[in-house]
Amino acid sequence: MEQRRKERIDRGIKVRTDGLYAVMSWRELSYLTMPRMVLIVGLLILPFVMPSMYWQRVISIVCIYALLAVSFDLLAHFVGLVSLGGALFIGVGGYLSAIMNTSFGFPPLLAIPIATIAGAGICTLLLLPCLPLRGVYFAIVSLMYPLAMRRVIEALDILGGTDGIMGIDSFPNRWIEQYFVILMVLLFLFGVRRLVNLDLGLVLRAVKDNDQAVRASGMSITFYKAVAVFISSAMGCLGGACIVHIYMWSGMSLFALDFSILPIAATVIGGAGTLVGPVLGCLILVPVSELLREFGTLRIVFYSLILVGFIVFRSEGIMVYGQRKYHQIERWVKV
Amino acid sequence: MSDQPILEVKEVTKTFGGILALNRVSFHVNEGEILGIIGPNGSGKTTLINCITAFIKMTSGKVLFRGKDISGKPAHKIADMGVTRTFQIMRPYYSLPAYKNLVIPLYSPRAKRTGGWRGGGKLGDRNTVGIDILEEIGFERDSFVPYKMASTLPTGYLKRLELARCLALKPEIILCDEVFSGLSMSEIASMVPLIERLQMDGIALVMIEHRLRELFRVARRIMVLNFGEKLIEGIPEEVMADEKVKEAYFGSAEEIEEDMSHA
Numbered sequence: 001m002e003q004r005r006k007e008r009i010d011r012g013i014k015v016r017t018d019g020l021y022a023v024m025s026w027r028e029l030s031y032l033t034m035p036r037m038v039l040i041v042g043l044l045i046l047p048f049v050m051p052s053m054y055w056q057r058v059i060s061i062v063c064i065y066a067l068l069a070v071s072f073d074l075l076a077h078f079v080g081l082v083s084l085g086g087a088l089f090i091g092v093g094g095y096l097s098a099i100m101n102t103s104f105g106f107p108p109l110l111a112i113p114i115a116t117i118a119g120a121g122i123c124t125l126l127l128l129p130c131l132p133l134r135g136v137y138f139a140i141v142s143l144m145y146p147l148a149m150r151r152v153i154e155a156l157d158i159l160g161g162t163d164g165i166m167g168i169d170s171f172p173n174r175w176i177e178q179y180f181v182i183l184m185v186l187l188f189l190f191g192v193r194r195l196v197n198l199d200l201g202l203v204l205r206a207v208k209d210n211d212q213a214v215r216a217s218g219m220s221i222t223f224y225k226a227v228a229v230f231i232s233s234a235m236g237c238l239g240g241a242c243i244v245h246i247y248m249w250s251g252m253s254l255f256a257l258d259f260s261i262l263p264i265a266a267t268v269i270g271g272a273g274t275l276v277g278p279v280l281g282c283l284i285l286v287p288v289s290e291l292l293r294e295f296g297t298l299r300i301v302f303y304s305l306i307l308v309g310f311i312v313f314r315s316e317g318i319m320v321y322g323q324r325k326y327h328q329i330e331r332w333v334k335v
Numbered sequence: 336m337s338d339q340p341i342l343e344v345k346e347v348t349k350t351f352g353g354i355l356a357l358n359r360v361s362f363h364v365n366e367g368e369i370l371g372i373i374g375p376n377g378s379g380k381t382t383l384i385n386c387i388t389a390f391i392k393m394t395s396g397k398v399l400f401r402g403k404d405i406s407g408k409p410a411h412k413i414a415d416m417g418v419t420r421t422f423q424i425m426r427p428y429y430s431l432p433a434y435k436n437l438v439i440p441l442y443s444p445r446a447k448r449t450g451g452w453r454g455g456g457k458l459g460d461r462n463t464v465g466i467d468i469l470e471e472i473g474f475e476r477d478s479f480v481p482y483k484m485a486s487t488l489p490t491g492y493l494k495r496l497e498l499a500r501c502l503a504l505k506p507e508i509i510l511c512d513e514v515f516s517g518l519s520m521s522e523i524a525s526m527v528p529l530i531e532r533l534q535m536d537g538i539a540l541v542m543i544e545h546r547l548r549e550l551f552r553v554a555r556r557i558m559v560l561n562f563g564e565k566l567i568e569g570i571p572e573e574v575m576a577d578e579k580v581k582e583a584y585f586g587s588a589e590e591i592e593e594d595m596s597h598a
């Protein structure tokens with residue numbers, strides 16, 4: 001019987017020198033920019049393709065989860081901190097923006113940036129004590145805060161207690177809402193991708209790979225972890241701040257663990273460490289979970305099955321798989 | 336400030352659980368001097384460097400850098416003052432090319448302050464500065480070597496990369512943990528002039544070595560550690576003639592004599 005094996009050949013066009021593409025023709029240019037364009041244009045026309053109120057809401061939620069997923073991917077795969085803090089970031093950002101809006105009268109488009117920066121500061125301070133530690137402490141602590149917050153709000157009846165804060169202003173209109181969140185996702189996605197290739201990003205990756213050598217280089221690993229946590233939590237807080245203006249309500253469900261877990265599932269599905277992958281993961285997972293809404297809490301079984309399936313069968317994720325298919329020609333050859 | 340030592344180690348003690356790894360070790364390093372530290376395996380040499388640079392916390396004792404107490408400061412602050420170290424088990428960033436390894440130390444506050452390699456001016460592009468440093472330390476500039484992934488580099492280059500990381504910080508003193516071990520004779524032969532040049536540039540060095548003959552070519556003062564205790568300190572000939580030292584090296588006494596006869 002003849003033996004066959006799969007041969008993989010890099011496409012010739014990928015001429016790359018240190019961050020600079022040597023581009024020769026339109027064909028090559030489009031080859032290189034096509035995937036990015038598909039993503040950007042695809043996201044931008046989504047609100048037109050799905051103009052119903054219901055689906056526009058879903059798109060906004062997808063974007064918020066996408067922010068969380070990119071934030072998770074940045075921390076986990078470029079800094080080495082496994083964060084379960086999605087719920088914390090959403091909650092802190094959400095409540096802050098709600099307070100800015102209802103108590104101080106700031107309009108949403110002013111309250112959101114303030115809540116983003118201030119919220120990131122608060123989250124970073126909250127997580128600071130466990131940054132010098134290695135291992136699972138960061139994951140545990142980032143998971144405990146949102147659980148604790150819910151109890152604190154309930155027990156002390158602060159921040160609107162179990163009823164939450166009502167009467168929050170919405171975005172000026174739903175198109176602004178849509179495009180604001182979509183542009184934020186694109187901004188942070190490409191911003192973070194840029195960041196991890198800057199010298200600062202190299203330092204962050206070094207903290208993950210080899211923290212002792214970073215210390216020996218005269219740099220505080222705690223400081224650089226804090227920088228990364230600040231950037232990540234800013235993304236989460238931004239998402240939270242948007243949510244309260246979308247739902248015009250801020251409540252304890254902002255600290256729900258879905259915000260911590262779904263981004264992780266989306267990252268695994270989309271391709272860990274690719275940053276774009278997690279966004280794709282959200283684009284798939286969030287709408288599917290919406291379609292399954294009538295199953296209520298049974299949906300968690302569905303996430304679990306998907307997650308286990310992906311981890312067992314194709315742990316590399318959609319994006320890694322797709323990149324390989326795009327950049328390489330595969331064919332079967334006789335041995 | 337003439338005869339103040341650059342580094343003074345006073346009665347440093349370290350215990351791991353019940354084990355006494357370092358027992359009241361004291362020594363000093365003068366400005367621009369190369370001090371050799373030798374001792375059998377497990378005698379506490381690496382632990383001593385770890386204590387000085389705060390990679391582990393010493394149980395008791397004091398370390399003075401130019402008369403200033405630095406014990407109790409965190410590791411990155413000590414490196415920031417210019418007290419740098421190499422690792423016995425090399426710690427490059429394996430997933431990065433050799434020259435990109437240096438972007439990280441060049442990003443440090445100290446490198447920013449000292450304003451780039453070869454003094455003065457604003458720090459240029461870190462990649463270029465990194466390649467310059469690699470050239471200084473013996474990576475062939477026009478070859479592929481500086482651009483190769485650290486994970487594919489042979490030991491000799493990884494040892495150089497360890498030194499390069501220190502040099503990127505413009506160090507005052509480098510504590511070298513066995514930079515010669517694992518190298519071939521010819522590789523060491525090419526490292527020795529490099530060490531000598533560092534000394535001429537005014538950098539003090541502490542060199543932990545098992546390769547005595549090569550060490551004695553560069554270090555004129557040697558300290559011997561055994562079971563965490565300082566046995567003796569002096570010029571190489573004097574130290575190697577000492578009975579306690581011969582005894583410490585035990586079965587390898589002949590080896591030492593052989594080494595000495597070559598020296």
Ligand SMILES: Nc1ncnc2c1ncn2[C@@H]1O[C@H](COP(=O)(O)OP(=O)(O)OP(=O)(O)O)[C@@H](O)[C@H]1O
Pocket residue numbers: 351354356374375376377378379380381382383423
């Ligand atoms: N982290 C640690 N925990 C417990 N014991 C340790 C630790 N590090 C070192 N030791 C012990 O301290 C002693 C000194 O070890 P050290 O690594 O300093 O020796 P060394 O002189 O550098 O040896 P070598 O020449 O083999 O590198 C050894 O007995 C070792 O087992």
Ligand SMILES: [Mg+2]
Pocket residue numbers: 380381382423512
């Ligand atoms: Mg050692």
